[in-house]
Amino acid sequence: MSGIAHDGEAERKAALALLFDRSAPDYERVGVEHFNDLGRRLVGHAKVTAGQRVLDVGCGTGAVLVPAARAAGPDGEVIGVDLSAGMVARAQEEAARQGLRQARAVVGDAETVALDGIPTAPGSFDAVFAGICLFFFPRPEVAAARYRELLKPGGQFAVSWWGRPDPRWDPVFAASAPYGRGPSSHTLPEESPFRSVDAFHAMLGEAGFAEAETVEEDCVTHFVDAEQWWRWVWSTAGRQFWETVPDDKREEAVGAVYAVLDTLKAADESLTSTSKVRFTVAKRY
Ligand SMILES: C[S@@+](CC[C@H](N)C(=O)[O-])C[C@H]1O[C@@H](n2cnc3c(N)ncnc32)[C@H](O)[C@@H]1O
Numbered sequence: 003m004s005g006i007a008h009d010g011e012a013e014r015k016a017a018l019a020l021l022f023d024r025s026a027p028d029y030e031r032v033g034v035e036h037f038n039d040l041g042r043r044l045v046g047h048a049k050v051t052a053g054q055r056v057l058d059v060g061c062g063t064g065a066v067l068v069p070a071a072r073a074a075g076p077d078g079e080v081i082g083v084d085l086s087a088g089m090v091a092r093a094q095e096e097a098a099r100q101g102l103r104q105a106r107a108v109v110g111d112a113e114t115v116a117l118d119g120i121p122t123a124p125g126s127f128d129a130v131f132a133g134i135c136l137f138f139f140p141r142p143e144v145a146a147a148r149y150r151e152l153l154k155p156g157g158q159f160a161v162s163w164w165g166r167p168d169p170r171w172d173p174v175f176a177a178s179a180p181y182g183r184g185p186s187s188h189t190l191p192e193e194s195p196f197r198s199v200d201a202f203h204a205m206l207g208e209a210g211f212a213e214a215e216t217v218e219e220d221c222v223t224h225f226v227d228a229e230q231w232w233r234w235v236w237s238t239a240g241r242q243f244w245e246t247v248p249d250d251k252r253e254e255a256v257g258a259v260y261a262v263l264d265t266l267k268a269a270d271e272s273l274t275s276t277s278k279v280r281f282t283v284a285k286r287y
Contacts, residue, residue, distance in 0.1 A: 008140065008141070011140045011141075014140055015085055015111060015113075015140070018085055018086075018138060019085040019086045019087070020086075021086075021239060021241070021242055022062070022084070022085065022086035022088065022089050022239070023086050023087060023088035023089070024088075024241065025088075025089075025236075025237055025238060025239065025241060026063070026086060026088030026089050026091070026092055027088070028233070028236065028237035029062065029063050029089065029092070029237050029238065030063055030065070030237070031237065032230060032233040032234050032237050033226070033230060034223060034224070034225060034230065034234045035224075036221075036223050036234075036238075037062065037063075037065040037133070037134065038065045040065065040133065040134060040162055040221065040279060041064075041065030041066040041067075041068070041069055041133050041162075042065075042069045043162070043219070043279075043281065044066055044131060044133050044160055044161075044162045044281055045066060045069040045070050045073055045131070045160075046069075047160060047217065047281040047283055048129055048131070048158050048160035048283050049158065050070055050073035050074055050078075050128075050129055051073070051074075052073075052074065052075040052077060052078060053074065053075065053077040053078050054073075054074045054078050054128035054129060055074075055078065055079045055080075055081075055126060055127050055128050056070050056071075056074055056078065056079070056080040056081070056127065056128060056129045056130070056131065057080075057081050057083070057115070057127045057129070057130045057131070057149070057152060058070055058080060058081065058082040058083070058107075058130075058131045058132075058133070059082075059083055059084075059112035059115070059130060059131065059132045059135065059136075059145070059149075060083075060084055060085075060112050060132055060133065060134075060135025060136070060138065060139075061082025061083060061084045061089070061090070061093050061107050061133075062084060062086075062089045062092075062093065062133070062135070063089055063092040063093050063096060064082065064092065064093035064096040064097060064105075064107065065133055065134075066082075066131045066133040067080055067082040067093055067096075067097065067105050067107060068096060068097065068100060068102065068105065070105075070129075070131060071097060071100075071102040071104050071105035072102070074104055075104070076103065076104055077104070078104050079104055080102075080104055080105040080106075081105075081106060081107075081108065081117075081120055082105070082106070082107035082108070083107070083108055083109075083110045083111075083112045083115060083117060084107065084109065084110075084112065085109070085110070085111060085112070086109075087109050090107045090108060090109050093107035094106065094107050108120060112132075112135070112139070112145065113139045113140070113141060113144060113145045113148070114145075114148060115148055115149075115152060122152060124151050124152065125151075125152070125153065125154045125155070126152060126154075127152045127153050127154065127157060128153070128154060128157050128158070129153075129157060129158045129159075129160065130149040130152065130153060130157070130158070130159050130160070131160050131161075132145075132149075132159075132160070132161045132162075133161075133162050134162050134163065134164075136161055136163060136196075137163060137164075137194075137196045138239075142195060142196075142205065143195065143205050143208065143209055146159070146205065146206060146209035146211070147209045147210065149209075149286075150209055150210040150211060150286050153286040154286070155286060155287065156285055156286065156287075157285070157286045158283055158284070158285060158286075159206070159211055159283070159284045159285075159286065160281070160282070160283045161202075161281075161282045161283075162279060162280065162281050162282075163196055163202070163279075163280050163282070164196070164277065164278070164279060164280070165218050165277065165278025165279060165280050166277065166278050167275075167277045168275045168276050168277045170266060170275075170276075171266070171275055173262045173265075174259055174262050174263060174266070176262075177258040177259050177261070177262045178243065178244075178247075178255055178258065178259050181247045181248075181251050181254070181255035181258070182243045182244060182245075182246040182247040182255070183243070183246045184242050184243040184246055199216045199218075199280065199282075202214075202216070202280075202282060203216070203282075203284075206282070206284045210286065210287070211284035211285060211286060211287070212284065212285050212286075212287040213284060213285045213287075214282055214283070214284035215282065215283055215284075216280050216281065216282040217280070217281050218278050218279070218280050219278070219279055219280075219281065220276050220277075220278065220279075221275075221276070221277045221278065221279040222274060222275070222276050223274070223275045223276075223277075224272060224273075224274050225272060225273040225274070225275075226271070226272055227267075227271045227272065227273070228260055228263045228264075228267070228271075228273065231263065231273055232256075
């Protein structure tokens, strides 16, 4: 493991923690089924069996943690780790609400997984999950190497990540782009391991994983109307862009976006986005 501090990484992680703290109260609570569906699907693609010990990195509010805990059963153990205290509190509440005593979530950096009071000996996990989060990490290749170390031989590393966004929505992003700043899933740097399935598999191979397989599926997100889409954006990391729009430009920016949304609406005012999501499962050898 590299313990070398890289410029700006600590600040980026601290800013991400605060971003997700701001999303946490509404995340997956605005009436739009999105991350919980993807979490169940990711767990379905891996093979968690009763009694296994599982790590869920970037656990958020428990979209993966909860179905993984159900699959591991009462004799298993599922540990979620997330930078955001707000997200972790929600994951803990949900596990308790569902009576999943085998699940718990803690605040920590999932890139290094050095957790107070939680055994993280090499080879002590059967599976590591990373649901829609690995691309937020400054150095996903360092994280992947750490997961290889934590996994038993033959253990699984299961990751969900984005394929292409719905091209019908490109004009929505184009309409908002002049008003704010921020990262976009539409523009990945040339060296990103998330730019293609081959690049991602190559990164996993270099980190010590074998037999990587990726399936690409539709991620269909349905909004009853434009207002619900707007509330949903603010419940996700998508709020990061809108937070950079100056107050005196907000109304104009929202107007520009709503004008484009009008062209995408169905007769009942609803909006649907169909992007591609990828589920990758690799084995530690
Ligand atoms: C889009 S959310 C996904 C959460 C959850 N896995 C799900 O599927 O709903 C991304 C999560 O990754 C977390 N995250 C980002 N970088 C992290 C890091 N270095 N360590 C731990 N958590 C991180 C964020 O705080 C956030 O909760």
